[in-house]
Amino acid sequence: MKPGVFVNLDDLQHALDVVSMTPDFGNAAYVSRVTGEVHMWSDAADFDPLPVDVEDDSLYIAVPDKRELDLGQQLVFSFVEEHLGASADAVRDIFRKRGAYGKFKDLLDRRGLLQAWYDFEAAETEKALRAWGEENGLAIGDAPGKDAG
Template structure:
């Protein structure tokens, strides 16, 4: 199996989710993560012209594709602070929700626990995505 670096894959997913128009792929042959972005340049050099060839390159999934957006927030709330579920649901009904959610977590002293939960779930989802696509994810903590 081809190896993909977890940090490179996380970075690519973050960039593609940032709304900047960035695109990213993983090369099936090398495991290299390729990024096309006007905002940050192309760290691994120019993206090959045949990047749309699904036999050679796999598009990097978005957080939404991996159910890591609001669904993850609500999973955390149900598991860690179920008494705040209705308040968080209300927070996410209006724009600027993540800022208000962060302030709520700060007030409850749970920001670090949220980050740990989010990071663990993100890496687990990326690991599963790699398995599904014939890659091995490298760089995961032991």
């Protein structure tokens, strides 16, 4: 499938974060298939109103949340397998209880792997968003003129 309308990666990452927040907030984000503009809405934040025709699938596509892109616990365990293989059972135990991500990050910090996690998470998120965009006929990239270095 050839790439379609350009969508700014930073805008799409922000939309993914909004959509992936606590579901109690009723968050949503859509990408215009015509302009590439990202529209967001939340009960908990002050965004511009969504376009009136946002429900038209030929004009807009809903931004998935992190779970839909396999960026939740599956991502954690991919990282653990690569960097903490011997501690996989301990991490599984952490994720059986509340506050798992905080405890996981504490473990990574103690092991000197917190920045490696952030880098891994960012790279995998970008890869997943680019693949999602390609599957949906969107060209995901940096803003024109953005300094690459």
